[in-house]
Amino acid sequence: MARKPSLRVTNGQFIRDVFWFSTFTKLLLFSAYKSTDFEVHRNWLAITHQLPVAQWYRESTSQWTLDYPPFFAWFEWVLSWFATWFDSGMLVLQATPYESPACTFYQRLTVLVTEQCLLYALVRYTWGRKVFRDTHMGRVITLLTFLNPGFYLVDHIHFQYNAAMYGLLVLSIALMSEQRPLWAGMVFSVLLNFKHIYAYVAPAYFVYLLSGYCLGRDPVLALRKRTPSPWLETGWRLAKLGSLVSLVFAVSLGPFLYTNQLSQLITRLFPFKRGLCHALWAPNFWALYSVGDRLLYHIVRSLGIWAQVKPTASMTRGIVGDVVFAVLPDISPRATFILTVLVQLPGLVYLFRYPSRTNFIKCIVLSGFASFLFGWHVHEKAYLLIVVPMALLLTSGDINLGRIFFLLNLAGVYGLFPLLHQPMETPLKLSITLLWVFGARYGLKLDSSPASPTAESSGSSCNTNWSWVVEGWYMWGFICLQAYLGIIHSWVLGDNPSFEFLPILLTACYSAVGMVYVWVRFYIWFFLS
Numbered sequence: 364m365a366r367k368p369s370l371r372v373t374n375g376q377f378i379r380d381v382f383w384f385s386t387f388t389k390l391l392l393f394s395a396y397k398s399t400d401f402e403v404h405r406n407w408l409a410i411t412h413q414l415p416v417a418q419w420y421r422e423s424t425s426q427w428t429l430d431y432p433p434f435f436a437w438f439e440w441v442l443s444w445f446a447t448w449f450d451s452g453m454l455v456l457q458a459t460p461y462e463s464p465a466c467t468f469y470q471r472l473t474v475l476v477t478e479q480c481l482l483y484a485l486v487r488y489t490w491g492r493k494v495f496r497d498t499h500m501g502r503v504i505t506l507l508t509f510l511n512p513g514f515y516l517v518d519h520i521h522f523q524y525n526a527a528m529y530g531l532l533v534l535s536i537a538l539m540s541e542q543r544p545l546w547a548g549m550v551f552s553v554l555l556n557f558k559h560i561y562a563y564v565a566p567a568y569f570v571y572l573l574s575g576y577c578l579g580r581d582p583v584l585a586l587r588k589r590t591p592s593p594w595l596e597t598g599w600r601l602a603k604l605g606s607l608v609s610l611v612f613a614v615s616l617g618p619f620l621y622t623n624q625l626s627q628l629i630t631r632l633f634p635f636k637r638g639l640c641h642a643l644w645a646p647n648f649w650a651l652y653s654v655g656d657r658l659l660y661h662i663v664r665s666l667g668i669w670a671q672v673k674p675t676a677s678m679t680r681g682i683v684g685d686v687v688f689a690v691l692p693d694i695s696p697r698a699t700f701i702l703t704v705l706v707q708l709p710g711l712v713y714l715f716r717y718p719s720r721t722n723f724i725k726c727i728v729l730s731g732f733a734s735f736l737f738g739w740h741v742h743e744k745a746y747l748l749i750v751v752p753m754a755l756l757l758t759s760g761d762i763n764l765g766r767i768f769f770l771l772n773l774a775g776v777y778g779l780f781p782l783l784h785q786p787m788e789t790p791l792k793l794s795i796t797l798l799w800v801f802g803a804r805y806g807l808k809l810d811s812s813p814a815s816p817t818a819e820s821s822g823s824s825c826n827t828n829w830s831w832v833v834e835g836w837y838m839w840g841f842i843c844l845q846a847y848l849g850i851i852h853s854w855v856l857g858d859n860p861s862f863e864f865l866p867i868l869l870t871a872c873y874s875a876v877g878m879v880y881v882w883v884r885f886y887i888w889f890f891l892s
Contacts, residue, residue, distance in 0.1 A: 374502075377505075384510075392471075393468060395788075397467070397521070400523055404522070404524075406425045406427045406456075409453070409457075410429055411440035413455075413456050420628045421624065424458055431558060432555070432615065433616060442473055445473075475519075481514075482505075482509050484533035484534035489504055489505055489758075499806075500757055510799065511750070511772070511799065512795045513746070513750070513772075513779060516779050516782060517744045517782070521783070532561065532752070545604060547572075548604055551568050552612065556612065563730055564730040567723060567726040568727075571584075571718055572604060574714070574718040580718050583719070640653060644743070644871035646778035646871045646872070646875035646878050649737075651872060656689055657689070659689070699738055706732075710729040727752045728749055729886070743782070746771070746778065753767075766834060768807070769809055771881045773800065774878050774881065777841055777874050778878075786849075848866050848869065848870070
């Protein structure tokens, strides 16, 4: 009797299906809207191709000067040589933007090709260890991360290379899970020299490698039993780790130190003259702070309580410029740095005392939260620094964490909507987001009630019925807000210049409420799960 063929999809077939679905849908976006970041990266291709290394961080023909770390500059240099096969015109240094069909195709193609680093890292994390092999959650993590709307909107429409960078982050975490701490530290050092935003999560790496590996407090990470001289073993491990990290930074910064560009490079990487808030507000604490200042300003002025109040309150002056508040204290870069460190500190102390792989990833999430909510001049796309590592924690199957992750991504993605500001792009960004929403609700089984058996898992003690109700109403609020922004706002206010930035304000503040709520919920889950 003939045996019926199995309908079960193997892991290999699943990965191929994800790859082809992702590739096909992203190819359809090649002709979509692109931001000024498209010209930024085109100019970087020209700089690295036309000029010697000694001039890379001094070149200023275009306003879009090179302001990423050295490894990203070398990455652009490699891409520039392949660019000659498509359109050599894109490699001409000029102050005005350049665009051609071949240039657009090539730059879109580079994003599509390099983001496969993220798919590889996710596969390595979810199926590289037997504990995760053939699990439902492994596939859910891969799908919800690789097909995240944030990567569609930011990388494949707005135009950047975030997925490739997060691939290195996930690969580093996977190597840590595979008990290869030295390789994990080296890969993370490479990532820091590609994009310095990841310095925000560096404290989690430092504490875990110090406590778990160098001091041997995590038996899984330490691998070997201690020698008769524990301090000698600690010193040897610290020397190996420090040598690898120093080697990476020496290779990265050495050529620019030799050409006397190091001070110029640092100035480009850390432009503190930029304002507290980005032109398109990130949905963080400072968005709420700015709106609170504006409300207090109107209250104080109408009541005449405070005669010394400033006549105007500039909540943001765009990409460059200081932010001046009318009533609340002005915020300096130093203040945001101190606040970020203080918010990170409890998680770092906990990780030092109880080093483990799970606590390490949790601490990466908390560090990302702290930098996003309280950092200086935060971009809205930086929410990916939280949601990508949080997805790796979903292997626990905890439905409470699943709901936190879902709400976080929903608020973060909606905060990206102002990036695509043309009305014709609204159906595109809504359809991409809704597809992910339906997939996440099904994959994470979020329709289970809090009293159902499926909801009983580790960390469920921090969940209450009221939180499910609040979260449900908040999610429905996105539909109401989108209805207002997409239809009612233009009907009621039209082109009134006084309300030109109201959609950005409402989007940032409503998403910020969700972000702060999720941060509090995750902090509770961190210590109680």
